[in-house]
């Protein structure tokens with residue numbers, strides 16, 4: 001059965017870069033430039049080939065098949081390090097990614113500028129929406145949710161000059177209403193952080209992703225991308241525990257606890 005694993009990075013940093021320069025929520029996901037390069041070189045060496053964003057949209061719409069040993073690469077949040085560091089690594093390896101941008105973050109202190117977002121598009125990367133404000137969609141009033149989905153897309157299209165067809169849920173949080181709203185807003189695919197490798201991906205709207213964290217490492221990432229059952233089960237278990245903790249504590253208390261536990 002064909003599958004299309006989609007990697008999800010949050011923050012790519014230079015060695016020695018103070019983690020305090022990153023938004024608090026991104027620190028546990030900080031992958032150093034050399035590690036990103038090691039991870040991608042490992043996948044390429046093992047014969048995995050990247051599928052670009054436009055092809056992902058076509059696969060999601062059932063208009064394109066998935067080549068064997070394929071993977072896709074996504075980076076969430078409008079961070080300046082994506083343009084300054086990750087894009088250089090990707091250029092060196094000839095890999096194209098999809099960058100999910102939360103539009104109201106662009107231009108703020110510590111965030112990417114619109115010039116940087118446009119430069120990613122000019123380098124051949126795909127730009128997708130990550131909402132306007134990065135607020136979680138579940139529980140939002142319908143009008144607000146619609147604005148997050150529809151207006152963020154319009155803003156991105158105006159700045160980048162290309163159709164925006166992919167959406168990644170802020171915080172990975174989603175429910176039936178969020179998925180229905182994204183479909184109605186015209187997106188062709190919706191990316192979650194539910195761990196998985198998207199078996200039989202053709203015609204799929206809600207996509208699973210493999211979230212890369214600071215300690216994931218190239219070998220473990222390879223096992224996940226290869227769909228190794230034990231690694232995927234471990235990842236799903238850990239995702240389930242985090243989701244349960246969020247359910248018990250509520251988002252605010254859970255995030256506060258994360259800040260205490262993480263560097």
Ligand SMILES: [Zn+2]
Nearest residue numbers: 076077170171
């Ligand atoms: Zn995000």
